[in-house]
Amino acid sequence: MKIIVSEIPEEGLTIDVEETIHSELVKIVSPVRASLRIEKRDTEVLVQGEVRAEVELQCSRCVQSFTVPVRSPFSVVYDPAEVINREENHSLKGDELDMGFYRNDTLDLNDLLLEQMLLNIPMKPLCRPECKGICPQCGKDLNAEKCTCEVSGIDPRMKVLEQLLKRKE
Ligand SMILES: [Zn+2]
Ligand SMILES: [Zn+2]
Known part of the structure:
Protein backbone atom coordinates (compact mmCIF):
# COMPACT_ATOMS: atom_id res chain seq x y z
CA MET A 1 0.00 0.00 0.00
CA ASN A 120 12.37 -7.86 15.30
CA ILE A 121 13.45 -11.18 13.85
CA PRO A 122 16.17 -12.91 15.87
CA MET A 123 19.57 -13.30 14.21
CA LYS A 124 19.99 -16.82 15.60
CA PRO A 125 16.48 -18.20 15.87
CA LEU A 126 15.75 -21.27 17.99
CA CYS A 127 12.77 -23.56 17.36
CA ARG A 128 12.49 -23.80 21.14
CA PRO A 129 14.76 -22.58 23.93
CA GLU A 130 15.86 -26.11 24.89
CA CYS A 131 16.56 -27.27 21.32
CA LYS A 132 19.34 -29.87 21.44
CA GLY A 133 20.48 -29.25 17.89
CA ILE A 134 22.19 -31.76 15.65
CA CYS A 135 25.13 -33.95 16.60
CA PRO A 136 28.31 -32.37 15.22
CA GLN A 137 29.68 -35.86 14.54
CA CYS A 138 26.88 -37.91 12.96
CA GLY A 139 24.41 -35.14 12.03
CA LYS A 140 21.39 -36.71 13.75
CA ASP A 141 18.66 -34.44 15.08
CA LEU A 142 19.14 -34.86 18.82
CA ASN A 143 15.58 -33.67 19.52
CA ALA A 144 14.23 -36.73 17.71
CA GLU A 145 16.74 -39.39 18.67
CA LYS A 146 19.83 -40.03 20.68
CA CYS A 147 22.99 -40.96 18.94
CA THR A 148 25.81 -43.10 20.20
CA CYS A 149 28.57 -40.65 19.50
CA GLU A 150 30.72 -39.96 22.45
CA VAL A 151 30.12 -36.33 23.21
CA SER A 152 33.07 -35.13 25.18
CA GLY A 153 34.45 -31.70 25.35
CA ILE A 154 37.91 -33.12 25.71
CA ASP A 155 40.64 -31.64 23.60
CA PRO A 156 42.02 -34.23 21.11
CA ARG A 157 45.49 -33.82 22.59
CA MET A 158 44.07 -34.62 26.02
CA LYS A 159 42.42 -37.68 24.52
CA VAL A 160 45.82 -39.33 24.11
CA LEU A 161 46.44 -38.79 27.79
CA GLU A 162 43.01 -40.18 28.61
CA GLN A 163 43.78 -43.36 26.66
CA LEU A 164 47.11 -43.73 28.42
CA LEU A 165 45.34 -43.50 31.75
CA LYS A 166 42.74 -46.04 30.68
CA ARG A 167 45.47 -48.52 29.68
CA LYS A 168 46.89 -48.30 33.16
CA GLU A 169 43.63 -49.34 34.80
ZN1 LIG B 1 15.95 -26.39 16.83
ZN1 LIG C 1 26.11 -38.39 16.87
Missing part, protein backbone atom coordinates in the same frame (compact mmCIF):
# COMPACT_ATOMS: atom_id res chain seq x y z
CA LYS A 2 1.25 3.45 -0.90
CA ILE A 3 0.33 6.71 0.80
CA ILE A 4 0.38 9.97 -1.15
CA VAL A 5 1.82 12.39 1.37
CA SER A 6 0.07 15.52 0.02
CA GLU A 7 -3.28 13.71 0.36
CA ILE A 8 -2.90 12.98 4.08
CA PRO A 9 -5.68 15.06 5.68
CA GLU A 10 -5.07 17.70 8.35
CA GLU A 11 -6.50 15.46 11.07
CA GLY A 12 -4.29 12.54 10.07
CA LEU A 13 -5.18 9.00 9.11
CA THR A 14 -6.02 5.98 11.24
CA ILE A 15 -5.95 2.85 9.13
CA ASP A 16 -5.80 -0.91 9.33
CA VAL A 17 -3.90 -2.59 6.55
CA GLU A 18 -3.61 -6.17 5.43
CA GLU A 19 -1.03 -6.80 2.76
CA THR A 20 0.63 -9.76 1.11
CA ILE A 21 4.34 -9.05 1.18
CA HIS A 22 7.06 -11.18 -0.34
CA SER A 23 10.66 -10.77 0.66
CA GLU A 24 13.88 -12.52 -0.19
CA LEU A 25 15.11 -11.85 3.33
CA VAL A 26 12.42 -13.68 5.26
CA LYS A 27 9.65 -16.12 4.43
CA ILE A 28 6.38 -14.47 5.44
CA VAL A 29 3.67 -17.13 5.76
CA SER A 30 0.64 -15.00 6.67
CA PRO A 31 -0.82 -11.72 5.51
CA VAL A 32 0.97 -8.76 7.09
CA ARG A 33 -1.45 -6.81 9.25
CA ALA A 34 -0.93 -3.43 10.82
CA SER A 35 -2.85 -0.76 12.69
CA LEU A 36 -1.43 2.64 11.81
CA ARG A 37 -1.73 6.25 12.79
CA ILE A 38 -0.31 8.63 10.19
CA GLU A 39 0.17 12.34 10.81
CA LYS A 40 1.72 15.11 8.77
CA ARG A 41 3.58 18.22 9.94
CA ASP A 42 4.56 20.31 6.94
CA THR A 43 6.63 17.86 4.93
CA GLU A 44 7.32 15.44 7.77
CA VAL A 45 5.23 12.35 8.23
CA LEU A 46 4.95 10.49 11.52
CA VAL A 47 3.86 6.86 11.29
CA GLN A 48 3.07 4.98 14.49
CA GLY A 49 1.60 1.58 14.92
CA GLU A 50 2.18 -2.10 15.18
CA VAL A 51 2.83 -4.71 12.52
CA ARG A 52 1.90 -8.37 12.95
CA ALA A 53 2.66 -11.39 10.80
CA GLU A 54 3.88 -14.96 10.91
CA VAL A 55 7.26 -15.83 9.53
CA GLU A 56 9.01 -19.10 8.85
CA LEU A 57 12.51 -19.29 10.28
CA GLN A 58 15.17 -21.95 10.33
CA CYS A 59 16.45 -23.03 13.73
CA SER A 60 20.09 -22.11 14.11
CA ARG A 61 20.76 -25.33 16.06
CA CYS A 62 18.74 -28.13 14.45
CA VAL A 63 18.07 -26.52 11.02
CA GLN A 64 14.34 -27.35 11.19
CA SER A 65 11.89 -24.79 9.87
CA PHE A 66 9.34 -23.39 12.26
CA THR A 67 6.75 -20.64 12.26
CA VAL A 68 6.71 -17.77 14.73
CA PRO A 69 4.46 -14.75 15.17
CA VAL A 70 6.22 -11.41 14.92
CA ARG A 71 4.75 -8.33 16.56
CA SER A 72 6.57 -5.04 16.19
CA PRO A 73 5.40 -1.73 17.56
CA PHE A 74 7.11 1.27 15.97
CA SER A 75 7.28 5.04 15.55
CA VAL A 76 9.01 6.38 12.48
CA VAL A 77 9.40 9.95 11.22
CA TYR A 78 9.69 10.37 7.46
CA ASP A 79 11.22 13.34 5.72
CA PRO A 80 11.22 13.92 2.00
CA ALA A 81 14.51 12.63 0.59
CA GLU A 82 14.86 15.85 -1.40
CA VAL A 83 15.33 18.03 1.70
CA ILE A 84 16.92 15.63 4.15
CA ASN A 85 20.42 16.95 3.57
CA ARG A 86 19.80 20.67 3.73
CA GLU A 87 17.31 20.81 6.56
CA GLU A 88 18.66 20.19 10.03
CA ASN A 89 15.69 21.13 12.15
CA HIS A 90 12.89 18.63 12.27
CA SER A 91 9.86 19.59 14.26
CA LEU A 92 9.06 15.99 15.25
CA LYS A 93 12.61 14.86 15.76
CA GLY A 94 13.33 13.05 18.97
CA ASP A 95 15.95 10.59 20.08
CA GLU A 96 13.40 7.86 20.57
CA LEU A 97 12.14 8.04 17.00
CA ASP A 98 13.41 6.19 13.98
CA MET A 99 14.03 8.25 10.88
CA GLY A 100 13.23 7.45 7.30
CA PHE A 101 12.62 9.28 4.08
CA TYR A 102 10.17 9.21 1.23
CA ARG A 103 10.45 10.24 -2.41
CA ASN A 104 8.09 11.74 -4.94
CA ASP A 105 5.36 12.50 -2.41
CA THR A 106 4.91 8.75 -1.86
CA LEU A 107 5.33 6.67 1.28
CA ASP A 108 5.53 2.94 0.61
CA LEU A 109 3.91 1.28 3.60
CA ASN A 110 4.96 -2.20 2.55
CA ASP A 111 8.62 -1.19 2.74
CA LEU A 112 8.02 0.27 6.16
CA LEU A 113 6.20 -2.81 7.46
CA LEU A 114 8.81 -5.20 6.13
CA GLU A 115 11.65 -3.14 7.58
CA GLN A 116 10.00 -3.06 11.01
CA MET A 117 9.41 -6.81 10.95
CA LEU A 118 13.01 -7.53 10.02
CA LEU A 119 14.21 -5.48 12.98
Whole structure:
Protein backbone atom coordinates (compact mmCIF):
# COMPACT_ATOMS: atom_id res chain seq x y z
CA MET A 1 0.00 0.00 0.00
CA LYS A 2 1.25 3.45 -0.90
CA ILE A 3 0.33 6.71 0.80
CA ILE A 4 0.38 9.97 -1.15
CA VAL A 5 1.82 12.39 1.37
CA SER A 6 0.07 15.52 0.02
CA GLU A 7 -3.28 13.71 0.36
CA ILE A 8 -2.90 12.98 4.08
CA PRO A 9 -5.68 15.06 5.68
CA GLU A 10 -5.07 17.70 8.35
CA GLU A 11 -6.50 15.46 11.07
CA GLY A 12 -4.29 12.54 10.07
CA LEU A 13 -5.18 9.00 9.11
CA THR A 14 -6.02 5.98 11.24
CA ILE A 15 -5.95 2.85 9.13
CA ASP A 16 -5.80 -0.91 9.33
CA VAL A 17 -3.90 -2.59 6.55
CA GLU A 18 -3.61 -6.17 5.43
CA GLU A 19 -1.03 -6.80 2.76
CA THR A 20 0.63 -9.76 1.11
CA ILE A 21 4.34 -9.05 1.18
CA HIS A 22 7.06 -11.18 -0.34
CA SER A 23 10.66 -10.77 0.66
CA GLU A 24 13.88 -12.52 -0.19
CA LEU A 25 15.11 -11.85 3.33
CA VAL A 26 12.42 -13.68 5.26
CA LYS A 27 9.65 -16.12 4.43
CA ILE A 28 6.38 -14.47 5.44
CA VAL A 29 3.67 -17.13 5.76
CA SER A 30 0.64 -15.00 6.67
CA PRO A 31 -0.82 -11.72 5.51
CA VAL A 32 0.97 -8.76 7.09
CA ARG A 33 -1.45 -6.81 9.25
CA ALA A 34 -0.93 -3.43 10.82
CA SER A 35 -2.85 -0.76 12.69
CA LEU A 36 -1.43 2.64 11.81
CA ARG A 37 -1.73 6.25 12.79
CA ILE A 38 -0.31 8.63 10.19
CA GLU A 39 0.17 12.34 10.81
CA LYS A 40 1.72 15.11 8.77
CA ARG A 41 3.58 18.22 9.94
CA ASP A 42 4.56 20.31 6.94
CA THR A 43 6.63 17.86 4.93
CA GLU A 44 7.32 15.44 7.77
CA VAL A 45 5.23 12.35 8.23
CA LEU A 46 4.95 10.49 11.52
CA VAL A 47 3.86 6.86 11.29
CA GLN A 48 3.07 4.98 14.49
CA GLY A 49 1.60 1.58 14.92
CA GLU A 50 2.18 -2.10 15.18
CA VAL A 51 2.83 -4.71 12.52
CA ARG A 52 1.90 -8.37 12.95
CA ALA A 53 2.66 -11.39 10.80
CA GLU A 54 3.88 -14.96 10.91
CA VAL A 55 7.26 -15.83 9.53
CA GLU A 56 9.01 -19.10 8.85
CA LEU A 57 12.51 -19.29 10.28
CA GLN A 58 15.17 -21.95 10.33
CA CYS A 59 16.45 -23.03 13.73
CA SER A 60 20.09 -22.11 14.11
CA ARG A 61 20.76 -25.33 16.06
CA CYS A 62 18.74 -28.13 14.45
CA VAL A 63 18.07 -26.52 11.02
CA GLN A 64 14.34 -27.35 11.19
CA SER A 65 11.89 -24.79 9.87
CA PHE A 66 9.34 -23.39 12.26
CA THR A 67 6.75 -20.64 12.26
CA VAL A 68 6.71 -17.77 14.73
CA PRO A 69 4.46 -14.75 15.17
CA VAL A 70 6.22 -11.41 14.92
CA ARG A 71 4.75 -8.33 16.56
CA SER A 72 6.57 -5.04 16.19
CA PRO A 73 5.40 -1.73 17.56
CA PHE A 74 7.11 1.27 15.97
CA SER A 75 7.28 5.04 15.55
CA VAL A 76 9.01 6.38 12.48
CA VAL A 77 9.40 9.95 11.22
CA TYR A 78 9.69 10.37 7.46
CA ASP A 79 11.22 13.34 5.72
CA PRO A 80 11.22 13.92 2.00
CA ALA A 81 14.51 12.63 0.59
CA GLU A 82 14.86 15.85 -1.40
CA VAL A 83 15.33 18.03 1.70
CA ILE A 84 16.92 15.63 4.15
CA ASN A 85 20.42 16.95 3.57
CA ARG A 86 19.80 20.67 3.73
CA GLU A 87 17.31 20.81 6.56
CA GLU A 88 18.66 20.19 10.03
CA ASN A 89 15.69 21.13 12.15
CA HIS A 90 12.89 18.63 12.27
CA SER A 91 9.86 19.59 14.26
CA LEU A 92 9.06 15.99 15.25
CA LYS A 93 12.61 14.86 15.76
CA GLY A 94 13.33 13.05 18.97
CA ASP A 95 15.95 10.59 20.08
CA GLU A 96 13.40 7.86 20.57
CA LEU A 97 12.14 8.04 17.00
CA ASP A 98 13.41 6.19 13.98
CA MET A 99 14.03 8.25 10.88
CA GLY A 100 13.23 7.45 7.30
CA PHE A 101 12.62 9.28 4.08
CA TYR A 102 10.17 9.21 1.23
CA ARG A 103 10.45 10.24 -2.41
CA ASN A 104 8.09 11.74 -4.94
CA ASP A 105 5.36 12.50 -2.41
CA THR A 106 4.91 8.75 -1.86
CA LEU A 107 5.33 6.67 1.28
CA ASP A 108 5.53 2.94 0.61
CA LEU A 109 3.91 1.28 3.60
CA ASN A 110 4.96 -2.20 2.55
CA ASP A 111 8.62 -1.19 2.74
CA LEU A 112 8.02 0.27 6.16
CA LEU A 113 6.20 -2.81 7.46
CA LEU A 114 8.81 -5.20 6.13
CA GLU A 115 11.65 -3.14 7.58
CA GLN A 116 10.00 -3.06 11.01
CA MET A 117 9.41 -6.81 10.95
CA LEU A 118 13.01 -7.53 10.02
CA LEU A 119 14.21 -5.48 12.98
CA ASN A 120 12.37 -7.86 15.30
CA ILE A 121 13.45 -11.18 13.85
CA PRO A 122 16.17 -12.91 15.87
CA MET A 123 19.57 -13.30 14.21
CA LYS A 124 19.99 -16.82 15.60
CA PRO A 125 16.48 -18.20 15.87
CA LEU A 126 15.75 -21.27 17.99
CA CYS A 127 12.77 -23.56 17.36
CA ARG A 128 12.49 -23.80 21.14
CA PRO A 129 14.76 -22.58 23.93
CA GLU A 130 15.86 -26.11 24.89
CA CYS A 131 16.56 -27.27 21.32
CA LYS A 132 19.34 -29.87 21.44
CA GLY A 133 20.48 -29.25 17.89
CA ILE A 134 22.19 -31.76 15.65
CA CYS A 135 25.13 -33.95 16.60
CA PRO A 136 28.31 -32.37 15.22
CA GLN A 137 29.68 -35.86 14.54
CA CYS A 138 26.88 -37.91 12.96
CA GLY A 139 24.41 -35.14 12.03
CA LYS A 140 21.39 -36.71 13.75
CA ASP A 141 18.66 -34.44 15.08
CA LEU A 142 19.14 -34.86 18.82
CA ASN A 143 15.58 -33.67 19.52
CA ALA A 144 14.23 -36.73 17.71
CA GLU A 145 16.74 -39.39 18.67
CA LYS A 146 19.83 -40.03 20.68
CA CYS A 147 22.99 -40.96 18.94
CA THR A 148 25.81 -43.10 20.20
CA CYS A 149 28.57 -40.65 19.50
CA GLU A 150 30.72 -39.96 22.45
CA VAL A 151 30.12 -36.33 23.21
CA SER A 152 33.07 -35.13 25.18
CA GLY A 153 34.45 -31.70 25.35
CA ILE A 154 37.91 -33.12 25.71
CA ASP A 155 40.64 -31.64 23.60
CA PRO A 156 42.02 -34.23 21.11
CA ARG A 157 45.49 -33.82 22.59
CA MET A 158 44.07 -34.62 26.02
CA LYS A 159 42.42 -37.68 24.52
CA VAL A 160 45.82 -39.33 24.11
CA LEU A 161 46.44 -38.79 27.79
CA GLU A 162 43.01 -40.18 28.61
CA GLN A 163 43.78 -43.36 26.66
CA LEU A 164 47.11 -43.73 28.42
CA LEU A 165 45.34 -43.50 31.75
CA LYS A 166 42.74 -46.04 30.68
CA ARG A 167 45.47 -48.52 29.68
CA LYS A 168 46.89 -48.30 33.16
CA GLU A 169 43.63 -49.34 34.80
ZN1 LIG B 1 15.95 -26.39 16.83
ZN1 LIG C 1 26.11 -38.39 16.87
